[in-house]
Amino acid sequence: MNNGLRRRGEITIWLTETAISEWRPAMTRACGRPQEYSDIPIETVLFLRQVFHLPLRQTEGFMNLLARFMKADITIPDFSSISRRSIALPRHILAKAMKPGSLVIIDSTRLKVYGKDEWHQEKHDVLVRRTWRKLHLAVDENHQLLVCELTTPEVDGPTAVPDLLIQIDAPFEIFIADGAYDGEPIFQAVLTHQPDAQVIIPPHKTAVRSAAGDTQRDGHTKVIVQHGRISGQKKTGYGLRNYAELSVQRYKRIIGNVMKACALNRITNLGIPGSIKILKLTRECGLLFKF
Structure with missing residues (x-):
């Protein structure tokens, strides 16, 4: 590190x-x-x-x-x-500039856009006008930004998912998002783009199973009912969604409120440590313990 x-x-x-x-x-x-x-x-x-x-x-x-x-x-x-x-520079597809992983983790955040500075406000006696933009991004398990999109605040996270998926050419195995993306349209959009993908989105606490009861969302609902929400999220691997939250935090701290994902990918790759799982076996009293 x-x-x-x-x-x-x-x-x-x-x-x-x-x-x-x-x-x-x-x-x-x-x-x-x-x-x-x-x-x-x-x-x-x-x-x-x-x-x-x-x-x-x-x-x-x-x-x-x-x-x-x-x-x-x-x-x-x-x-x-x-x-x-x-x-007028051409827009590059981030996924083509790297070797993507097998996960697509979606998240969004708000970026503040500043208006006139304090000197201009005082001189011309105008009110400060600040607005917001929404940053939608997708990362993989290697903390690489696969795609990002800047929209107006009216565009919520689920609405931006189809446009994000279009920019991801490489196949992926798992799609992860938080509960704000829960809904049949998101499942359908992901499976249309990648039919064999596993969609991990925790359903709302009031969610009910469909009439057929054979969709992936029905499976998540069943797991939560049987094991509880926290245990159900551990079983499905939902905890990997924090990779997207880390990317949002890294984006704002290193790059700021400017869309420069290519530069951030290179900086991130230089500082990501390589983790290796080590198993330690000990034998005591004829029993084998693993730590």
């Missing part, structure tokens, strides 16, 4: 030959002035800016220093070009 956290502070940056060769966009016959830089340098600069929390001008200077240090035959976009190009 300590070594992983230390690696987060190590600055080891390099540019591949492919990135350098594609630093400039390919020539096209389109009308108008061609772009001077491809999307690669813009994304690279924005990635480093987010990781090190630098303003645009300082990020430009940092990249110029790196280019000189690596003796790379490239030029760095200026801060105004980075700002303009960042608006």
Whole structure:
């Protein structure tokens, strides 16, 4: 764990030959002035800016220093070009940038969007206007962000699930969410996307079994009735949902209220410890004990 956290502070940056060769966009016959830089340098600069929390001008200077240090035959976009190009960058699918696990754990949280600053409020005698956005995300058992979506507050968690599932191309075995996602539409959406998936969503305390009594939701209801809610959640593996809560906490503490999931995935992978279960066997009085 300590070594992983230390690696987060190590600055080891390099540019591949492919990135350098594609630093400039390919020539096209389109009308108008061609772009001077491809999307690669813009994304690279924005990635480093987010990781090190630098303003645009300082990020430009940092990249110029790196280019000189690596003796790379490239030029760095200026801060105004980075700002303009960042608006229209293509949207990447997170699940294609990693090797996803077998779990999909869904959760959502609210992100505050600030309005005018205090100086503007006092000078123009205007009221502070702050609104909210809702962040919906999905993680796997390796704490990797598979997909994230930013919506208005009116879009609740269950409504956003179909759009999140569309962005997950890799097959998964288990889908986990909290009780707010309980309902037949969510089960149907998950099983339509992945027919063999196991859906683990604790039903409401007033939930009743369906007429057929053969759905996965009916099975969860039966387990809770027989063993209680806490024991039933342990039997179904519902406790893994805390991975999504940890991702939300990590998102807000490390990245903040800005949507930069790719950078967060790389930082998370550097600090996640590798856990190994160790079995210790002892023999006393002819009996075998396992700790």
